[in-house]
Amino acid sequence: MAEPVGFYTDTTVCIGCKACEVACHQWNALPARNGGEVPLSGLSYDNTVALSDVDWRHVKFIEQFSADRTQARWLMMSDVCKHCVNAPCLEVCPTGSIVRTEFDTVYIQEPVCNGCRDCITACPFGVIHVSAEKHIAQKCTFCYDRLQNGLVPACAQACPTRSIQFGPIAELKQRALDRVGQLHGQGASEAYLYGADTKILGGLNAFYLLMDPPETYGLPTAVQAQVPSRSVWPASVKAIAASLVIAFGAFVSFGRRKRAVAMTEGRGGPSR
Amino acid sequence: MNLELNTSVADPQWHGLIVWYFFLGGIAAGAYVMAALADLFGDIDDRPGVRVAYYIAFPLVGVCGLLLTIDLGRPERFWHMLIQSNTGWPMFKWWSPMSVGSWGLSAFGLFSFASFAGVLAEDGWLGLKRFSPLASRLRTGLAGRLFALGGALSAFFLGSYTGVLLTAGNQPVWSNTTWIGALFLASAASTGIATMVLLDRSLKLNIKESVIEHLEQLDSWAIVLELVMLAIMAISLGHLSRSAFGTWPGLLIPAFVVPVGLIFPLLVKRWGGTRAAETASIFVLVGGFVLRSAVVGMPFPLLSLTTVGR
Numbered sequence A: 001m002a003e004p005v006g007f008y009t010d011t012t013v014c015i016g017c018k019a020c021e022v023a024c025h026q027w028n029a030l031p032a033r034n035g036g037e038v039p040l041s042g043l044s045y046d047n048t049v050a051l052s053d054v055d056w057r058h059v060k061f062i063e064q065f066s067a068d069r070t071q072a073r074w075l076m077m078s079d080v081c082k083h084c085v086n087a088p089c090l091e092v093c094p095t096g097s098i099v100r101t102e103f104d105t106v107y108i109q110e111p112v113c114n115g116c117r118d119c120i121t122a123c124p125f126g127v128i129h130v131s132a133e134k135h136i137a138q139k140c141t142f143c144y145d146r147l148q149n150g151l152v153p154a155c156a157q158a159c160p161t162r163s164i165q166f167g168p169i170a171e172l173k174q175r176a177l178d179r180v181g182q183l184h185g186q187g188a189s190e191a192y193l194y195g196a197d198t199k200i201l202g203g204l205n206a207f208y209l210l211m212d213p214p215e216t217y218g219l220p221t222a223v224q225a226q227v228p229s230r231s232v233w234p235a236s237v238k239a240i241a242a243s244l245v246i247a248f249g250a251f252v253s254f255g256r257r258k259r260a261v262a263m264t265e266g267r268g269g270p271s272r
Numbered sequence B: 001m002n003l004e005l006n007t008s009v010a011d012p013q014w015h016g017l018i019v020w021y022f023f024l025g026g027i028a029a030g031a032y033v034m035a036a037l038a039d040l041f042g043d044i045d046d047r048p049g050v051r052v053a054y055y056i057a058f059p060l061v062g063v064c065g066l067l068l069t070i071d072l073g074r075p076e077r078f079w080h081m082l083i084q085s086n087t088g089w090p091m092f093k094w095w096s097p098m099s100v101g102s103w104g105l106s107a108f109g110l111f112s113f114a115s116f117a118g119v120l121a122e123d124g125w126l127g128l129k130r131f132s133p134l135a136s137r138l139r140t141g142l143a144g145r146l147f148a149l150g151g152a153l154s155a156f157f158l159g160s161y162t163g164v165l166l167t168a169g170n171q172p173v174w175s176n177t178t179w180i181g182a183l184f185l186a187s188a189a190s191t192g193i194a195t196m197v198l199l200d201r202s203l204k205l206n207i208k209e210s211v212i213e214h215l216e217q218l219d220s221w222a223i224v225l226e227l228v229m230l231a232i233m234a235i236s237l238g239h240l241s242r243s244a245f246g247t248w249p250g251l252l253i254p255a256f257v258v259p260v261g262l263i264f265p266l267l268v269k270r271w272g273g274t275r276a277a278e279t280a281s282i283f284v285l286v287g288g289f290v291l292r293s294a295v296v297g298m299p300f301p302l303l304s305l306t307t308v309g310r
């Protein structure tokens, strides 16, 4: 296995140029249209609104204004699949289409996917969408083809401010910690890393340096993002208990009816 | 249990066909469970009612398979659920409810098919009369009991795994309670028995009155169990139940399912009168369908993301 790689995204230096979105579209030959439509929002500077089947990168524009609108603050964040260590999508995928690659990234094998959409229910980040044209699940491939050929993923390559950085996970984490230290030193004590430790799904291979709580960026907290299998046993045990109640109720009730019939008809006992 | 709503997820677009699958699969499972339990614990008088259940379970599960296949983005790849398309080996993940569910549905398909063929043979349909003695022999005895047990287990599974499937994810509401599987099973039992009662009464089959009354009694118990499960599910959601039952699909549960689909049928049965059983059964069925629609629809008004494409 090659060394695990990831993205470290420093949102403090993102300028919202969307070079990453364009590079991703270009390299992966993603269409601008979506099932015949061109779904551009025409809203603010954010024209693609969310990650989708044709937008595997999306730069979020979060505008914060004071009540009297004299103060304004913009947060920008290039969103992408987090390539989770304990990836919920991979865990539930019933066809085995979603796999972990030798680079520790999460990849959808297109010829295997049948479009059941269970991965969409599982992903806590709203990353996966079904293609309007191919009718299968779509998301960032972490430029698997580029990695196999020793190239940097297209988005990281294109990012002019190095907001998106690519590299071996351990190295990225050190770089990110240094940057948080630097920001704290400059008085920006709100800076922190999201997904760099193991709290969220065992760690996110695409982790972030953020300046506001996760919900400001539309990201789930460690409590909200859970591995699906955590609830399989508790839910199954309750379903089994309900089954036992029904079976026991039927057992008692059928027995009672047979006894009642035997008494009224003077029959010797039940027969099958 | 995690009591925080995650609204950052995308909509899987499990809508109409999935609701119908949950509803019809529930009826098939509930009716089959009762028939298999009657085979295990009942007597010869229960047999005509049992036959009705075996007649409906297999066709219903066939329709379910069709609905699920059509709902796939790529229906021609439905078999990828069971066979690894690149190796030819079986595809099975015990920790994925959809994977286990695919095998469970197949197992139920086999059990319900065998029961269906058995009643066809017993009743001499489709030229199968000559197999009638064999079918009767197989039904009784140890093999028959083991078969009924296996069939009941697969039906219990089918009736409940759909709820476990919803729970095992990150969608708001679904992933905040682990009681949906048990709730769906209770609803499967009530709708399955209601279908049997409706058919037994309206087809005027030669079934003893005491047997139908007993089925009606069982249905009342299943309705009470469903009410209890709904209450427990609401309690398990804690402060989230306001959000869950505040969305328009969620609101259908307190506003329609409980009063019209569960309490009204219980009252109608108590009041009695002509066609009370049929009326109650119809309301239970409508309530069962609305319950599935409500539970399936609950998360989507809460999502903050715009979903593009399909």
Ligand code: SF4
Residues within 6 Å of the ligand: A080, A081, A082, A083, A084, A087, A088, A089, A090, A106, A122, A123, A124, A125, A126, A127, A128, A139
């Ligand atoms: S972010 Fe979503 S799509 Fe990406 S690996 Fe994690 S669960 Fe899968």
